[in-house]
Amino acid sequence: MIPLLHDFTDATVLVVGGGPVGARKARRFAREAQVVVVSPAFADRDFGEAELIRAAPTADEVPAWLERTTPALVVAATDDEAINEAVADAARDRGVLVNRADRSGEREADSVVVPATVREDPVTVAVATGGTAPALSKHLRQELEETLDGAGEMARVCAGLREELKARDVAVDRRREIVTDVVNSPDVWTALRTGTSNCPQVIEDVLGEELATEGDQP
Numbered sequence: 001m002i003p004l005l006h007d008f009t010d011a012t013v014l015v016v017g018g019g020p021v022g023a024r025k026a027r028r029f030a031r032e033a034q035v036v037v038v039s040p041a042f043a044d045r046d047f048g049e050a051e052l053i054r055a056a057p058t059a060d061e062v063p064a065w066l067e068r069t070t071p072a073l074v075v076a077a078t079d080d081e082a083i084n085e086a087v088a089d090a091a092r093d094r095g096v097l098v099n100r101a102d103r104s105g106e107r108e109a110d111s112v113v114v115p116a117t118v119r120e121d122p123v124t125v126a127v128a129t130g131g132t133a134p135a136l137s138k139h140l141r142q143e144l145e146e147t148l149d150g151a152g153e154m155a156r157v158c159a160g161l162r163e164e165l166k167a168r169d170v171a172v173d174r175r176r177e178i179v180t181d182v183v184n185s186p187d188v189w190t191a192l193r194t195g196t197s198n199c200p201q202v203i204e205d206v207l208g209e210e211l212a213t214e215g216d217q218p
């Protein structure tokens with residue numbers, strides 16, 4: 001499987017099954033997509049902004065739910081293997097992406113897996129284990145949360161620096177050097193993490209140093 005980032009803005013995600021797993025997937029996709037969860041019962045969990053519809057479709061009725069909701073992705077998260085199978089079949093018939101929560105290992109066309117994700121906007125890191133060890137994905141995600149502290153702000157520093165250096169017609173090689181040095185600087189990471197500096201301040205400092213260096217040159 002190959003990781004890609006998929007934009008779900010304005011798309012619908014249909015989750016079949018309202019247990020803890022259905023809730024987790026609903027919450028995940030509801031940050032961007034319109035999520036509909038169909039289930040006869042709902043766990044006492046946070047489903048994000050998802051729309052909850054109380055119904056228990058039979059395998060035969062599953063295709064009608066895809067017809068009605070026209071999702072970009074369907075999540076099969078019931079505890080009933082036959083229903084999950086019907087969801088996967090209906091998705092395949094419509095050429096819709098499908099995530100089966102009750103399966104790991106071999107998959108068919110259009111199947112997708114939900115990775116453990118760390119977000120430090122605009123930075124995203126996804127972890128998967130080929131379905132072999134979701135608990136390990138979760139553990140690594142928790143460790144990466146610490147590593148990524150400050151990465152969002154660092155991304156904004158880099159973006160701002162690239163823009164400013166381009167505007168000043170700094171040569172491309174020098175631009176790369178400056179941005180790479182900032183990303184690799186333990187001092188800048190510490191300053192961003194502790195709040196002793198922020199994005200505009202770092203940019204100002206780096207540009208100030210660069211102008212001073214240029215001034216030194218014959």
Ligand SMILES: C[C@@]1(CC(=O)O)c2cc3[nH]c(cc4nc(cc5[nH]c(cc(n2)[C@H]1CCC(=O)O)[C@@](C)(CC(=O)O)[C@@H]5CCC(=O)O)C(CC(=O)O)=C4CCC(=O)O)c(CCC(=O)O)c3CC(=O)O
Nearest residue numbers: 101102103104113114115116128129130131134135137138
């Ligand atoms: C294949 C995959 C399909 C998919 O769901 O996309 C899948 C399948 C299965 N998970 C199972 C079990 C558990 N899953 C978790 C947790 C997560 N599972 C997630 C993803 C995936 N799970 C995909 C593979 C990702 C990869 O490659 O690593 C995460 C990362 C993302 C998310 O779901 O949001 C999320 C952590 C989120 C976070 O916290 O960051 C825990 C831990 C816990 O709940 O605390 C357990 C119990 C411990 C254990 O068993 O390891 C079972 C057995 C069920 C049974 O025994 O009946 C199956 C089915 C099977 O294996 O057959």
Ligand SMILES: NC(=O)C1=CN([C@@H]2O[C@H](COP(=O)(O)OP(=O)(O)OC[C@H]3O[C@@H](n4cnc5c(N)ncnc54)[C@H](O)[C@@H]3O)[C@@H](O)[C@H]2O)C=CC1
Nearest residue numbers: 017018019020021022038039041056057077078079101102
């Ligand atoms: N991918 C993952 O991260 C994980 C996957 N699993 C798998 O996912 C399945 C679901 O896990 P949980 O949420 O913990 O199970 P659960 O048993 O708590 O919830 C299942 C939900 O499906 C609903 N349901 C039953 N029949 C239905 C139908 N015909 N239509 C719609 N909804 C229906 C039930 O009312 C219930 O809300 C498990 O059976 C297991 O195989 C389990 C743990 C983690």
